[in-house]
Amino acid sequence: QSYLMESGGGLVQPGGSLRLSCTASEFTLDYYTIGWFRQAPGKERQAVSCINNNNGSTYYRTSLKDRFTISRDNAKNTVYLQMNSLKPEDTAVYYCAAPQEGSLRCDSAGMEYWGKGTLVTVSS
Numbered sequence: 001q002s003y004l005m006e007s008g009g010g011l012v013q014p015g016g017s018l019r020l021s022c023t024a025s026e027f028t029l030d031y032y033t034i035g036w037f038r039q040a041p042g043k044e045r046q047a048v049s050c051i052n053n054n055n056g057s058t059y060y061r062t063s064l065k066d067r068f069t070i071s072r073d074n075a076k077n078t079v080y081l082q083m084n085s086l087k088p089e090d091t092a093v094y095y096c097a098a099p100q101e102g103s104l105r106c107d108s109a110g111m112e113y114w115g116k117g118t119l120v121t122v123s124s
Helices: none
Strands: 004-007 009-012 018-024 035-041 047-051 058-060 068-073 078-083 094-098 118-122
Touching: 004 094, 018 035, 018 094, 018 118, 035 078, 047 068, 047 078, 058 068, 078 094
Parallel strands: 009 118
Antiparallel strands: 004 018, 018 078, 035 047, 035 094, 047 058, 068 078, 094 118
């Protein structure tokens, strides 16, 4: 069972933007740190960004922090990933995930709950 659900992926041209959304059907996201991860074909899954529920602190992969922005709307039970100036190397399946309640981890091994992913393709 997948508790988290991603949406917003698709095909975009280089330089374009997308906003991914992560929602949950059976638990309240604002109790959890939420992370975005991505996995390109033939590559390992990597952390993109996380936002904690304690004070809203954020983490970004260094190479992405100037282009990607994570945010959360607790009223909508949704976490967003705004991606700007997209590049072909951003092509991947993007997943949202959460560790156990109360954890501040932002690494794949520390995640307890995963969505099924949404495909982002950056191509002309």
